[in-house]
Amino acid sequence: MTKFFDKIAKIPRLGVGISGEFGSANKGIEACLLQENYPELVHFFEYGGDLDRGLDEHVRRWASTGLPTTYHFLDINIEERIDLTSDWLVETIEMAKEINATWLCGDAGRWHFGRRERGHQMLMPPILCMDSVLESVDNIRQIQEQSALCCLPENPPSVVYLGEMHILEYFAEIAERADCGILLDCAHLAIFQHSRNLAPLTGFDNFPFERVIEMHIAGGVLKETNGYQYIDDDHSPEPLESTWQILKYVIERAKNLRAIVYECEHNAAEECLDNFIKLNEMFPCKIETPKLTVK
Amino acid sequence: MSYHTLQHLTVRLLFDEKFVKFVYEDPDSALLGLDLSKEEKAQLLAIDSRAWSYDSLRRLRTMRSLVEEFKASTTLVLAETRQLAFLDKFFSSPQFHDSIQKRGSMGLAFAEYLSEKFRQKELKTPQLADVLRLESLMARCRREFQKIRVTPLPKTLKDDLRIKFVPGADVGAFQANTVLTIQKIEKYLFEVNLMPAMVLCDDAPRLMDLPAVETKKKSYLMCVPAANGVSLIDIEKSDYLVLIEARSSLTIHQAIERAMASGITKSIAQEIIARALEEQTLHLV
Numbered sequence A: 001m002t003k004f005f006d007k008i009a010k011i012p013r014l015g016v017g018i019s020g021e022f023g024s025a026n027k028g029i030e031a032c033l034l035q036e037n038y039p040e041l042v043h044f045f046e047y048g049g050d051l052d053r054g055l056d057e058h059v060r061r062w063a064s065t066g067l068p069t070t071y072h073f074l075d076i077n078i079e080e081r082i083d084l085t086s087d088w089l090v091e092t093i094e095m096a097k098e099i100n101a102t103w104l105c106g107d108a109g110r111w112h113f114g115r116r117e118r119g120h121q122m123l124m125p126p127i128l129c130m131d132s133v134l135e136s137v138d139n140i141r142q143i144q145e146q147s148a149l150c151c152l153p154e155n156p157p158s159v160v161y162l163g164e165m166h167i168l169e170y171f172a173e174i175a176e177r178a179d180c181g182i183l184l185d186c187a188h189l190a191i192f193q194h195s196r197n198l199a200p201l202t203g204f205d206n207f208p209f210e211r212v213i214e215m216h217i218a219g220g221v222l223k224e225t226n227g228y229q230y231i232d233d234d235h236s237p238e239p240l241e242s243t244w245q246i247l248k249y250v251i252e253r254a255k256n257l258r259a260i261v262y263e264c265e266h267n268a269a270e271e272c273l274d275n276f277i278k279l280n281e282m283f284p285c286k287i288e289t290p291k292l293t294v295k
Numbered sequence B: 001m002s003y004h005t006l007q008h009l010t011v012r013l014l015f016d017e018k019f020v021k022f023v024y025e026d027p028d029s030a031l032l033g034l035d036l037s038k039e040e041k042a043q044l045l046a047i048d049s050r051a052w053s054y055d056s057l058r059r060l061r062t063m064r065s066l067v068e069e070f071k072a073s074t075t076l077v078l079a080e081t082r083q084l085a086f087l088d089k090f091f092s093s094p095q096f097h098d099s100i101q102k103r104g105s106m107g108l109a110f111a112e113y114l115s116e117k118f119r120q121k122e123l124k125t126p127q128l129a130d131v132l133r134l135e136s137l138m139a140r141c142r143r144e145f146q147k148i149r150v151t152p153l154p155k156t157l158k159d160d161l162r163i164k165f166v167p168g169a170d171v172g173a174f175q176a177n178t179v180l181t182i183q184k185i186e187k188y189l190f191e192v193n194l195m196p197a198m199v200l201c202d203d204a205p206r207l208m209d210l211p212a213v214e215t216k217k218k219s220y221l222m223c224v225p226a227a228n229g230v231s232l233i234d235i236e237k238s239d240y241l242v243l244i245e246a247r248s249s250l251t252i253h254q255a256i257e258r259a260m261a262s263g264i265t266k267s268i269a270q271e272i273i274a275r276a277l278e279e280q281t282l283h284l285v
């Protein structure tokens, strides 16, 4: 067994969770309140953070209840060695530990072009080639070593993907070489397949399902620009059919799956309840989670 | 590695439709000098060219963050040109493309774009020169700022010790009405922000009566790291003349000699250096 499987064996199933980022609870779904009202539906909170904005009051409140959290980075270019500075590492680990995050995760590609500075934020997928795999592996190894936490790279969304590899092959290579888990975003995978004119389940041969620890699901919509069709990752309440198809297929095979995040925090809670129920049926949380009290 | 080149190139394509056209029509010229393999070029050209322009608000969103940082300069530019397109053309400029391809700073490239337009007399508002220089100084300091562990000061400062600005600190000399001009612009922006739709009206307030450019008097400013970025402090001419030498590392002895050559007495130069070290504007290197 590799170090990763040793580690993951000790981590219990987190269940179905909800995402959020700095200030999102003030505009959309307040995870604490949702958990209080529906403790059987929401079991953990994934906080999307960056050094610039830090932790918000809401995630601190969630963490203070002792319910699980995970830390999703929004400001590191995993495929770029020079972007992983010691400042970023130290401060990110500090934040993750402050909210007692079970692991670190996040889209692995680029969160900004050039240096990390104002105006440079733009989420881009990695170039799907072996050189990029190797550079990502170095960064993930370093993050895992220094944080002593698992770091799960996530397949990012995009309208344009470059590189000769299939995105599943790219992430499989990273996971095996870095000895890490995978966060498979089903909506993003549906977007990738559509962009390459592939069926939703293409590319799963030889995929290391045992390394899929977390999955994301979110709504998307088909859009058009100058007659060119693409899927917009708009995080609306209703996931596309292809996204559900991917989720179902992977749940059945990912024996070490610990968590599913429904990325719906920008919507109204009532619009998302049915999907929370559906996700809990598909991936029941066997752990008794304490009821959250909000003063 | 060439995939980094490809990644930088995608950013340029996502921002600039004109460039997309150039790349697809004449790839050999458009991609000349870039470290790209044949396969990478082929992959790029296999993408439907319409896909690059899917986000119609990208330029405007990005311009917003540039305008936030160069608030006064961009207001002067818009007041003079009355053309949003003037700012928007930055995304097709060599400064923009160069900064992206070389992993530089887009904000500083934007400052350079405006500064070049002023040099070429496409922009003529006289107040712009120093307003832009001051906003650029602050932008540079923000980017250079990083937390460092400052070496504790010894009891006596020997003059062979080397000193330098801490990252994020710098000084500048500007025409005396520069800050006043920026304050006037900020007041104007505050007013129009109360009801942004007023810009549609013929009788909307206009930016007028800016303080004249003071040709003889100068003001001296120091930019220092602060809790929320950087802040500006008024300083004396003597401080400016002494401290400007610390942009690159030098010994205290050298700094004093240079200051004396500018007419500062030795004791004043010593005092300024000691104070700046105590206040951690300078540090020992």
Ligand SMILES: [Fe+2]
Residues within 6 Å of the ligand: A154, A185, A216, A263
């Ligand atoms: Fe995601």
